[in-house]
Amino acid sequence: MQARAPPPPNPPPQGEGENLTESLVLLVPLLAAAVLSLVSDYRRSARINVAASFLSFLAALLLLADRPAAGQFFAVDDLNIVFILLNTFVGFTTSAFSASYVSHELETGRLAPSYLRFYHAMYQLMLFGMNLALIANNIGLMWVAVELATLTTVVMVGIYRTHEAIEAAWKYFILGSVGIALALFGTILVYLAARPVVGEGIDAMVWSVLITRARDFDPALLNIAFIFLLLGYGTKVGLAPMHAWLPDAHAEGPTPISAVLSGLLLNVALYALLRFKMLLAANPDAIAPGPLMIALGLISLIFAAFMLYRRRDIKRMFAYSSIEHMGITVFAFGMAGPLGNFAGLLQMTMHSLTKSAIFFSVGHVAQVKGTQRIAEMGGLTVTHPVLGWGLIAGVAAIAGLPPFGVFTSEFLVISSTFAREPLLAIMLVFGLLVAFGALFLRVASIAFGEPRGPTGPVTASYVPMFAHLALVLIAGIWLPGPLVAWFQHVAALLG
Amino acid sequence: MTHGFAFDVAHMLAGSLVLVSIAMLYQDRLYALINVLALHALVLAAAVGWQAYIQQAPHLYITAGIALGFKAIVIPMALRRMVFRLGIHREIETVVSIGLTMLAGIALVALSMMVMLPVTAHADPVAREDIALALSVVLIGLLMMVTRRNAVSQVAGFLSLENGVNLAATGAQGMPLVVEISVAFSILIAFIVIGIFLFRIRERFDTVDLQALDAFRGERQ
Numbered sequence: 001m002q003a004r005a006p007p008p009p010n011p012p013p014q015g016e017g018e019n020l021t022e023s024l025v026l027l028v029p030l031l032a033a034a035v036l037s038l039v040s041d042y043r044r045s046a047r048i049n050v051a052a053s054f055l056s057f058l059a060a061l062l063l064l065a066d067r068p069a070a071g072q073f074f075a076v077d078d079l080n081i082v083f084i085l086l087n088t089f090v091g092f093t094t095s096a097f098s099a100s101y102v103s104h105e106l107e108t109g110r111l112a113p114s115y116l117r118f119y120h121a122m123y124q125l126m127l128f129g130m131n132l133a134l135i136a137n138n139i140g141l142m143w144v145a146v147e148l149a150t151l152t153t154v155v156m157v158g159i160y161r162t163h164e165a166i167e168a169a170w171k172y173f174i175l176g177s178v179g180i181a182l183a184l185f186g187t188i189l190v191y192l193a194a195r196p197v198v199g200e201g202i203d204a205m206v207w208s209v210l211i212t213r214a215r216d217f218d219p220a221l222l223n224i225a226f227i228f229l230l231l232g233y234g235t236k237v238g239l240a241p242m243h244a245w246l247p248d249a250h251a252e253g254p255t256p257i258s259a260v261l262s263g264l265l266l267n268v269a270l271y272a273l274l275r276f277k278m279l280l281a282a283n284p285d286a287i288a289p290g291p292l293m294i295a296l297g298l299i300s301l302i303f304a305a306f307m308l309y310r311r312r313d314i315k316r317m318f319a320y321s322s323i324e325h326m327g328i329t330v331f332a333f334g335m336a337g338p339l340g341n342f343a344g345l346l347q348m349t350m351h352s353l354t355k356s357a358i359f360f361s362v363g364h365v366a367q368v369k370g371t372q373r374i375a376e377m378g379g380l381t382v383t384h385p386v387l388g389w390g391l392i393a394g395v396a397a398i399a400g401l402p403p404f405g406v407f408t409s410e411f412l413v414i415s416s417t418f419a420r421e422p423l424l425a426i427m428l429v430f431g432l433l434v435a436f437g438a439l440f441l442r443v444a445s446i447a448f449g450e451p452r453g454p455t456g457p458v459t460a461s462y463v464p465m466f467a468h469l470a471l472v473l474i475a476g477i478w479l480p481g482p483l484v485a486w487f488q489h490v491a492a493l494l495g
Numbered sequence: 496m497t498h499g500f501a502f503d504v505a506h507m508l509a510g511s512l513v514l515v516s517i518a519m520l521y522q523d524r525l526y527a528l529i530n531v532l533a534l535h536a537l538v539l540a541a542a543v544g545w546q547a548y549i550q551q552a553p554h555l556y557i558t559a560g561i562a563l564g565f566k567a568i569v570i571p572m573a574l575r576r577m578v579f580r581l582g583i584h585r586e587i588e589t590v591v592s593i594g595l596t597m598l599a600g601i602a603l604v605a606l607s608m609m610v611m612l613p614v615t616a617h618a619d620p621v622a623r624e625d626i627a628l629a630l631s632v633v634l635i636g637l638l639m640m641v642t643r644r645n646a647v648s649q650v651a652g653f654l655s656l657e658n659g660v661n662l663a664a665t666g667a668q669g670m671p672l673v674v675e676i677s678v679a680f681s682i683l684i685a686f687i688v689i690g691i692f693l694f695r696i697r698e699r700f701d702t703v704d705l706q707a708l709d710a711f712r713g714e715r716q
Contacts, residue, residue, distance in 0.1 A: 054687065140671060174649060178637065181656050185633060188663045191670055192618060200669030220614040 019252070022068040022076065025084060025131045026057035028052055031263035033124035034248045036064040042106065042116040042392060046099040049120045051397070053088070053095040056127060060088040062279070070208045075143050076135035077208075078490050083271050086349055090263045091127045093358040093464040097360045098123070098256035100461040105254070115159060119254070126152040126260070132270050139203045140189050142272055146183070146236065149265060150176045157253035168248035168416045173281045175235060183232025183272070189225035190279070193217040207275060211282055221283035226289055230296070236269030238323050240300040241332060250319035251372065255363030258315055262322040267348060270326065274494060281336075291336045294424065297331030300324065301431040308438035314362055317442055318355065321398060324435050325351040331428065332413045333494070341491035343412035349403040350472055357468035358394040361387055364460040369453040374442055379451030383456055386445045390465055395443045397472050401435045403430050405475030505621050508542035512662060513604060514636040520600050521593050523586060525578050525647055530573050530618040532651045536566035539658045546665045549621070551563040555665055562661065565577045566654065578647060603634040621701055625666025631658030 032052030039045040045108065066077050068341065071179065102119070105111040113120070129149030136142040158169030170217070187205075194204040197216045203209050214222075235242040250258040277293070280286045304324035311317035329351065332344030366372045366389055380388035397404035410432065417425035515535045522528040540563035547555030589596065609628035631644040637657025640649050664670055 174640070174653070176641065177653055178656070181633070181653075182661050184660050185630070185663060186669065188628070188660070188667050192615070192667050193667065195667070196617070202671045204669075205671055210675065217612075218617060221618075224614055266666065477571075 001398060007111045014223065021100045022074050022135065025056060025088065026128060028059055029124045029128035029131065029139070030055045032319075033121045033128060036075050036124055037117065037121040040117055040466075042102065042113050042120075045117060045120045046102060049123060050092070050095045050099055053092040053125055053127065056131070057085075057088040057092045058154070058225060060192070061343035070137055071093070072202055072206050073138050073141055074135050075208055077133060078126065078271070079274070080134050080487070081491055082345065082349070082490060083267060084162075084485075086267065086352055087130055087134060087264050088127075088316070090352055091130075091260065092264070092354060093260050093467060094256050094360075097461060098365065098466045100459065101363050101367070102255055104167075104459065106368075108367075110160060110252075116480040119156060119159060119265070122152045122156050126156070130264055130315065133268050134271060137207050138202070138205050138209070139207055139275070141277075142179070143184055143187050145232070146272060147180050148270060148433070149268060150180060150236065151255060153253075153261060153265060156257045157249045159254060159317045160252065162252070164248075166464070167250040168245075168252035172245040172249040175242070179235025179317030182228050182235075183191075186191040186225045186232055186276075189228065191220055193221035193225060204406065209280055214279045214282035215284060216417075217279075217283055217286075219283055219287075220240065221230050222280055222283055222286045226292075227275060230273065230289075230292060233269045233276075234296060236267055237273065237330065238300070239296045240303040240323060240327070243300065243304075243323050244453045246323060247316045247319040248321070251313050251316040255315070255359055255366065258319070258361075262319070262359065266322065266326050267352060270329065270333075270348065277333070278493075278495060290336050293330050293334030295334075297327045297329070297334055298394060298424070298427055298431070300327030300353075300429065301331065302327075302434070305431045305435035305438065308435055309441070311438075311442065312374055314366065314374050314442075315359070315372050317374070318358055318362060320422070321435065321439065322351075322355055324431070325355070325398070327415060328410065328428070328429075332416075335413075335417055336495060338488065338491050339412065339416035341494040342485075342487050343409055343416055345487050345490060346405070346475075349415060350409050350475060352395045353410075353468045353472050354394060354404070354406055357381065358391070358398060359463045359470075360465040360468070361391045361394055363460055367390065368456060368458050371453065373461035374446060377446045377455045378449050378453065380447045381449045382453040386462060387458060387460065390462065390469070391471055392443060392447050394465075395439050397469065397476075399439045400432060401472060405472040407490075408476050408479070500711055502578050502621055502624075504545055505542070505549065505597075506624050507677055508538060509642050509662060509666075511637070512538045512542060512658070513628050513631050514633050516659075517597070517600050517604075519651065520635065520639060520642075523589070523593070525587060526575065527643070528587065528648055528651055529578070532574070533571040535569070535655050535658055536562050538564075539661060540567060542662060542678075543665045556646075558661065558665060562658070564657070573595060574647060574650070580643050587648050588644050589642055590644060593615060593640040596642050597639065599638055600635050601603070603638060606636055607631040614679065619668070620669055624668050626663055629659045629663035629666060632656070632662060654708050 017172055029052060032048065033045045034049055036045050044408060063076050063081060070077070102111065102116055106113065106116065126149055129152060132144050133149060136145055154169050154173045157172055158165050163444070182185050189211070191204050194210055194213070194217060197213050198204040198209055231242065238246040250261055277289045280289045300323050302380035304320045304327060307320045308317060308324070311320060324358050331343050332340050332347055365377065368384060381390065397406055400406045400410040412424055418429060507600050512535065515538055516533060517530045519528065519535065522531055543562055544559040547553065547559060598700055599682045608627050611627035611630055612623065613628055633656050636659055639652030639655065643649055643652060
């Protein structure tokens, strides 16, 4: 919102700072993808997938301890390490969920073993793409990585090869590609703005160089670039009115992919947007990116909240809930300021953890019932108490009920908005209440009442789901001091 | 070699690309559309090649070569084969009438001039014109994707959009090679994916017309 003081003098990196810890987050998934494309036994490949995802998470933890210097292509700073940790953690837990999910899909014959080999290789390639986008210090490389992550998810959304899955993948592909093309155009414009100041060549695309020089850039060019970037990456964030791909892609793909789409890929696009927002904030003459983001965030929130009422498909419903939450997050980052950014970061983290936990339980529910239609599910707490109550806990968390972490973050967003723009806060609360009502209306019919649909036993792995919910619960009750300090520091960086 | 001449040729080539984009809008036969798409890539190759020459940036010749070999020859051939093999209807069904689409296309060109020229006043003239014209190509590509129902013509719209982005990338002097190569590669990947999808669509349905695909709007009652 406001022109920010220049960042601390950060010597522009010239040399190559690439070292081993940095490349581990990239090498592990890349190697795993190569190995998995050769393994045909699905049990073994599922295990390798889990192990590789766990190793990536360890590699991300290593980055905490040993942070390499920024280079021309890669950099780790306080902002992206939050995203990398979250990305690798949810990537790991989802791979554990995926292992139990796909074995059921094989039994029911929805997926052939040869497809699973492909699926696991693509899963790691997608993690590679997302990690690359997050760790990239080069806006061109970041763009390539986002495109790679998009293409791999497109293929996975279409993996069931049903009529609906193909339509969903096609829609996702076309809208995603258009978004990505617009983002590239915006990236080129940023380069054009940087060239007279930084000079020709690679340095004019290195983010850590750009941010130190951004205040001398041509503001008019930066403005137009940001519009393109907002539309382009905003499509990938799932902001209304560019969200059309999101519900289809979530509903028709395998559930582990729904979990990583909601929990991770939306964040990666948001991260790209935040990087460019920081560039604009560093330039005193450029437009304030805040109002644009606030407007798109509010539209997404209120639109998605109303759309929640008419959902008949359980995964589609939670996809709309993701649009709603990305709306809140973008809104919070648009409000900016230390409190707004802090709330945005917390909201994003909590949403990732909660929404993937919900998709874990929804995946098993849909497998038990053999359908995704809400009308054909019922009495889940009676027939499958653990699954049913897990789903209720997840929905309570995502709807923003205390004592879960989403309550904390939404409360922070609302209270910080009330202090500055009461009118916006009222709209925000309105959207949240509408969504709250819709979610409970639907979940009540799934969890309680007469048992409907098949009531067979479930072979689910509850650990990932409850691990996520436990984290969200702990965050709601007690945020550790170092984490708060860390997020506050990042919030200050975001301006 | 005066600066004026270099600029004139660059301007002419970029302008021709916009012209071919407009020409794409009124094609109502698939084969003709594919021919125009090939011409589009050919003009792009010439424009990029000229940029490589005046900027003395030899790596841009690679981009030009990719545009020429891959986008002007391989892709149109593959598309033509696909249309033939799949027995797709040769006529393109449009959503909006051609006259209106043309008017919208002209409006988009005017819009991009009005938006980009004042903004890039400080940039050097070659880059300035290139970016403005490239934006028109991008917008016309978008328009084409919106107004066509047929999957093949949507792909054509997307490729022309990518050509516009490519033109912008080469017009921005000294833009690092990383990006250009990756753009070319991503188009390759993108095209393979599209190809796979088209064949899958063929496997399951009897049409590549997206209207038929849209029968499923997500929520079955």
